[in-house]
Amino acid sequence: MKFKWSYIQLPFLLVLVAFLYGFSEQRNNARKINGVHVEFMMGENLYVTEEAVNKLLIQNEVASAEIGKEILDLNRVEKLLNQHDMIENAEVFLSLNGKLQTKISQRKPIGRSVGETSFYLDRNGEVMPLSTHYSARVPLLEGMSSENVREAFPLVTYIHNDEFLTRNITGIRRLPGAKFELELREMDFKIYLGKAENLDLKFNNFKAFYKKAMNDEKLETYKKVNLQFGDQVVCTKK
Known part of the structure; x- marks a missing residue:
């Protein structure tokens, strides 16, 4: 019985791709947060400043460089920002380079x-x-x-x-x-x-x-x- 490499080639490639994807995902999750970027919608930061937002995140141990991406709860961060007296709505997400991005609409x-x-x-x-x-x-x-x-x-x-x-x-x-x-x-x-x-x-x-x-x-x-x-x-x- 001849050994046919073509029979196992496709399954082998699938396993290899899955392994590489899992390895890459694990490394990505292990990365730390690489800073915070605050963007005010409509370009207005009249009632709450970028410094105040950063301070709020730091005090609640959100913006710490020691926090890994895998344990960061984005919903918790949004809830924290939306509880601020001067913020009407906040959206939070992570960029590809690991920076925490926040888009903030202030109350009017x-x-x-x-x-x-x-x-x-x-x-x-x-x-x-x-x-x-x-x-x-x-x-x-x-x-x-x-x-x-x-x-x-x-x-x-x-x-x-x-x-x-x-x-x-x-x-x-x-x-x-x-x-x-x-x-x-x-x-x-x-x-x-x-x-x-x-x-x-x-x-x-x-x-x-x-x-x-x-x-x-x-x-x-x-x-x-x-x-x-x-x-x-x-x-x-x-």
């Missing part, structure tokens, strides 16, 4: 509460602490607490998404009955909004009034503009 404040307690209201309607690194230029929220600030969230969001209102409105005051009064950047009259409802109608009426009064050079003659009736603008002169 759209209003700042002032008074007995100071905090931001972020774009998701959640309370956000103030930052020691940066102060956001957003409308000031008066008469609000962490318990009732969500009542103002639809109003603050509407203003944040409107260029004209963002440019002109600097303050939002909560009045009894969950009603609101607005302050303008350049004009000294107040806007009485009432409840935060029918905002499209109320603000469209206000824009029409503002444009006409500005053309007539009468903006300085008013001390109060009432929008609570929705279908009309009621003005009180000085």
